[in-house]
Amino acid sequence: MSLSDKIRRLKTEKGVTILAHYYQPLEVQKIADVMGDSLGLAKVAKNEINTPYILFAAVKFMAETASILNQDKVVLSPELRAGCPLSNFINPSVILEYKSQYPKAPLIVYVNTTAQTKAAADVCCTSSNALTIVKNVAKDWKTDNILFGPDKNLAAWVKQESGLNVIPVPPNGNCLVHNQFSIDHVHEARAAHPGAHLLCHPESPIEVLRQADYVGSTSGMIQYVETHDIPAGFILGTEIGLSDHLQDKYPSKKLFPLSSDAVCRNMKKITLEKILLVLESIGTPQESQFEVRVPAEIAEKAVKSIDTMMRYS
Known part of the structure; x- marks a missing residue:
């Protein structure tokens, strides 16, 4: 039996839904139950999962988002070291610094951030809804000043398209893959x-x-x-x-x-072998080493920024 067939059998037997981002290796994409980008997978995680386990084939912040939205489920990651360098540009300390400079400006953070960052933000967004979110937030808050982090390029594009004063937080945040x-x-x-x-x-x-x-x-x-x-x-x-x-x-x-060098090394850390190992661990003492669980007190705050995003989307 092939690795893919073993994975398909085990995920059914153990009640697992596999979510995968489009940046995953093609063989991982093919065994996923749902493929999507950040917004699509966030909506699926919130509204469409009816299994006790979610296995997220993507970088860690996406598994965190699934945990924020599904506190009653077990969220598993095949590779906890699959981080996102972009998300490292912003944290609650950076947010406090900019909030002190712009106390009346709302803060919108990209979904490519940690749970703690989402918990400290006013609204979350993705690349597909960033422009809509910024326009609606500016209207509701009655301001032209918007704090936006951590991707400087997405902030620049939203500023150009909206005509608003979109302030990048911090000024140098970027995705290594796209910024090249x-x-x-x-x-x-x-x-x-x-x-x-x-x-x-x-x-x-x-x-x-x-x-x-x-x-x-x-x-x-x-x-x-x-x-x-x-x-x-x-x-x-x-x-x-x-x-x-x-x-x-x-x-x-x-x-x-556009460039054959546009490879996210962290996304590519997910393999069929690692997914199979996670599935085999379910129900054993080893299961916990793959779990991504956002503490309830952080999830409660973070879900507000995500729910606001969903409402504006």
């Missing part, structure tokens, strides 16, 4: 694939986003590819896992990564 994209990458890709549409994730530098045919979240990029017939193909300015996913799903479409 440059105008040179754009020129090289367009020269190599004339006529192809360039789709970029808003965690990319603003000068790259201004060259794109479409700027959007992972799910938005998927929808663009699905609904557009572009014979020359699509250049994807995001982590290469999305290119792998779409090429597998639509083999007749032409898909090209």
Whole structure:
């Protein structure tokens, strides 16, 4: 029996729902019950899980979000060391510093943050709803000043699109994968694939986003590819896992990564072997070493920022 078949059998036997992000290795994507981006998986975790266990094939902050929203379930991670460097740019101490400078400004934090950071924020957001959230918060709070962290590039794009004074918290926060994209990458890709549409994730530098045919979240990029017939193909300015996913799903479409170096090493730490090990541990003393549980007092605060996000979305 293959690893994939063993995983499928065990997850059914032990009551496990496997959630996986699009940046996961393709073989991990194929054994998931639900695939999604940050917002899609957050909604699934909140509304659609009916098994006692959730196994999250992604970086740790996503498993934390599932725990925040499902305090009655056991959330497991195949690799607790799969962190997110972007999330490390902000914490409650950084938030207090900026709140003291801008006491009347609401603070919106990206979903790519720790549970403690979400608990200290006014509202959470994802790349797919950041612009909507910022506009609605500005309207409700009657202010043009918005504190936004930790991704400086997403903040710059939202500022450009909204016309509001979006203040990055801190000024240098970025995703290592998306921040590496440059105008040179754009020129090289367009020269190599004339006529192809360039789709970029808003965690990319603003000068790259201004060259794109479409700027959007992972799910938005998927929808663009699905609904557009572009014979020359699509250049994807995001982590290469999305290119792998779409090429597998639509083999007749032409898909090209903006850079073959756009690899999230932390996402790729998840493997079938590690997932199988977690499933085999369920019901044994070893199960606890894979659990991600956000303490109730932190979850209670963090869920408010997530619920506000859901309401504004």
